[in-house]
Amino acid sequence: MNLVEIRRLSKSFGGLSVINGLDLQLGENEILGVIGPNGAGKTTLFNLISGVHAPSEGSIFYRGVDIGRAQAWDRCRLGIGRTFQVPRPYARMSVYENVLVAAVHGGGLSSRAARKEAEQALDLTGLARRYAEPAGQLTLLDLKRLELCRALAIRPRLLLLDEIAGGLTDAESLALLDIVRQVHRRGAAIIWIEHVLHALRRLASRLVVLHGGGLLADGDPEAVLADPRVKAVYLGE
Amino acid sequence: MAKLTSYAAPLRGLLVLGAVALAFGPWLFGGVTQIFLTQFFCMLVLALMWNLLAGYADIVTLGQHGFVGVGAYALYGFTALGGVNPFVAVLLAGLVAFLVAIPTMALVFRLRAVYLAVGTWVVAEALMLTAGKLPGLGQGSGASLPVAVARMLGATPSARFASIYWLAFALALAAFLTTYLLLRSRIGLGLTAMRDNEEAAGAMGVDLRRARILCFLLTAPFLGVAGAVITLQKLRVSPMSSFSVNEWTVFVIFNVVIGGIGSLEGPILGTLLFFVLRDHLADLGPWHLIVLGALSIATMLLEPRGLWGLARRALNFDLIPVSRAPSREFAARFQGGPTPQGEREISAHPAE
Structure with a gap:
């Protein structure tokens, strides 16, 4: 059984249709790259x-259950962790508390277990040293780490990464890549939206190209990137 | 400068000592001061509750006076009409406010943001109009509590002052401890995350709906009891004053905003300042309200986290600590300096 099975998914805001009858599957432990203009x-x-949004039409099956109408917090508790493209820290809380929120509420852990989980996630993402700082004072790289760190603390089965490498230097994005690789090894499937292609190429086992709310291409990353239609739409060639 | 944190323990000690001293208020203060402090305690309760709703749960209510008024009228009904002992009636007033909160919540929780704010106000005004129509409760012009009810609070005026003082003190203490314990709980951790970023809190598993329901239903009885205590002091109910939007909502918002919304210290500081200003600027008449309004607008513009936010930056510690720390072993690794031993640094060039 696939971990995620998206069927005929559509979403429109007023008259603007953003997703149009999308079909997409994700296997257990797969890393799926998502690109598109x-x-x-x-x-x-x-x-x-x-x-965050409910679908206008279609369904999203996660581990065989349609979660399309479930609340965000319930989906998180089912093991769906996400990062935000523009980091959304709990600015007045410490870095440690930011991660603790995820471990306690998303992970559903007891206080003691949540503390341990949060500490491990901080260690894994290289944020441990900053644990006492207010999250609002972090640099962009550390904010991206924090996004990742919070998502890890819920012990995700599915991790959604939204441009985690965007705005970072090559060295910085490689550092994050290392963390993502380790998270994957711990047994999470990943869907990763990214404009930084070399980062995706290193990790993604499959690549899909979204265009106009539908699927333009789906397959092996190198084959997808060589597809003339993808080149025309995404790479502007 | 960095050593200001060494003042944390003495300042907290002072705060506890102050609270203990206030418990003995009737033996320490004269009648006028007791009345003043009773008003302070009641306003503090309203500020703590509005802060919990607007500062944490994102329920920016403009209808707080609705529950205060319900508590006031419930007290009048139970004591003057039902003959219930006022000490019991105060608690029953809280229960009535709680019961009114349930349908109110079902109605206003369908709205969000500014619509919710207006919705709560409309409900409060509707409650006021209803109170003015109730038979036996003085209708539009209000009614005074019978002397017999006042006598049940104490045989002499000073005994009555003391009784009301202690009721207000106990209420303020209960409101503070409830808020404090809530913020230190797992739910409080989620509420604090909601305060900082609601969408990210929901995405990390915080049940936003449950947290809002809990806060709304928790604050209503405190507001109702506060309304009842205020009525015992004023010995009178009337739609206009018992449901006063100015006194029980607008001033409270000023206090919380000036003191610092989204903190436990803020409402206390703001309410203190409100009474100090009121005391010193009383001769200015309505001007004192203009000063208060200007001050809260200046706060919103210059320091959205209020006076406490300003103080917090300088002090670098919370006077009333509700934050969480990691295990000692974890923290101990970082006490040696910025690049301690044992820290796992991630490599900028990971091995392929």
């Missing part, structure tokens, strides 16, 4: 999977 519906797709 601006306005292709990438972030909307994440918002639909994570519960």
Whole structure:
């Protein structure tokens, strides 16, 4: 059984149709890269999977259950973790508390277990040293780490990464890549929206291209990137 | 400068000592001061509750006076008409406010943001109009509590002052401790995350709906009891004053905003300042309200986290600590300096 099975998914805001009858599957432990031009519906797709928006039509099956109408917090508790493209820290709380929120509420752990989980996630993402700082004072790289760290603390089965490498230097994005690789090894499937292609190429086992709210291409990353239609739409060649 | 944190313990000690001293108020203060402090305690309760709703749960209510008025009228009904002992009636007033909160919530929770704010106000005004129509409760012009009810609070005026003082003190203490314990709980952790970023809180598993329901139903009885205590002090109910939007909602918002919304210290500081200003600027008449309004607008513009936000930056610690710390072993690894031993640094060039 696939971990995620999206069937004929559509979402429109007023008269604007953003996702159009999308079909998409994700296997257990797969890393799926998602690319597409601006306005292709990438972030909307994440918002639909994570519960920020409800679909206009279609369904999202997660581990065999249709979660299309479930609340965001319930989906999180089922093991769907996400990061935000523009980091959304709990600015006045400490870095440690930011991660603790996810471990306690998303992970459903007891206080003691949540503390341990949060500490481990901080260690894994290299944020441990900053644990006492107010999250609002972090640099962009550390904010991106925090996004990842919070999502890890819920012990995700499915991790949605929204442009985690965007705005970072090559060295910085490689550092995050290392963390993502480790998370994957711990047994999470990943859907990863990214404009930084070399980051995706290193990890993604499959690549899909969204265009106009539908699927333009789906398959092996190198084959997809060599597809003339993809080149025309996304790479502008 | 960095050593200001060493003042944390003495300042907290002072705060506890102050609270203990206030418990003995009737033996320490004269009648006028007791009345003043009784009003302070009641306003503090309203500020703590509005802060919990608007500062944490994102329920920016403009209808707080509705529950205060319901508590006031419930007290009048139970004591003057039902002959219930006022000490019991105060608690029953809280129960009535709680019961009114349930249908109110069902109605206003269908709305969000500014619509919710207006909705709560409309409900409060509707409650006021209803109170003015109730038979036996003085209707539009209100009614005074019978002397017999006042006598049940104490045989002499000073005994009555003391009784009302203690009721208000106990209420303020209960409101503070409830808020404090709530913010320190797992739910409070989620509420604090909601305060900072609601969507991200929901995405990390915080049940936003349950948190809002809990806060709304928790604050209503406190507001009702506060309304009842205020009525015992004033010995009178009337739609206009018992449901006063100015006194029980607008001033409260000023206090919380000036003191610092979304903190536990803010409402206390703001309410203190409100009474100090009221005391010192009383001669200015309505001008004192203009000063208060200007001050809260200046706060919103210059320091949205209020006076406490300003103080917090300088002090670098919470006077009333509700934050969480990791395990000692974890924290101990970082006490040596910024690049301690044992820290796992991630490599900028990971091995392929």
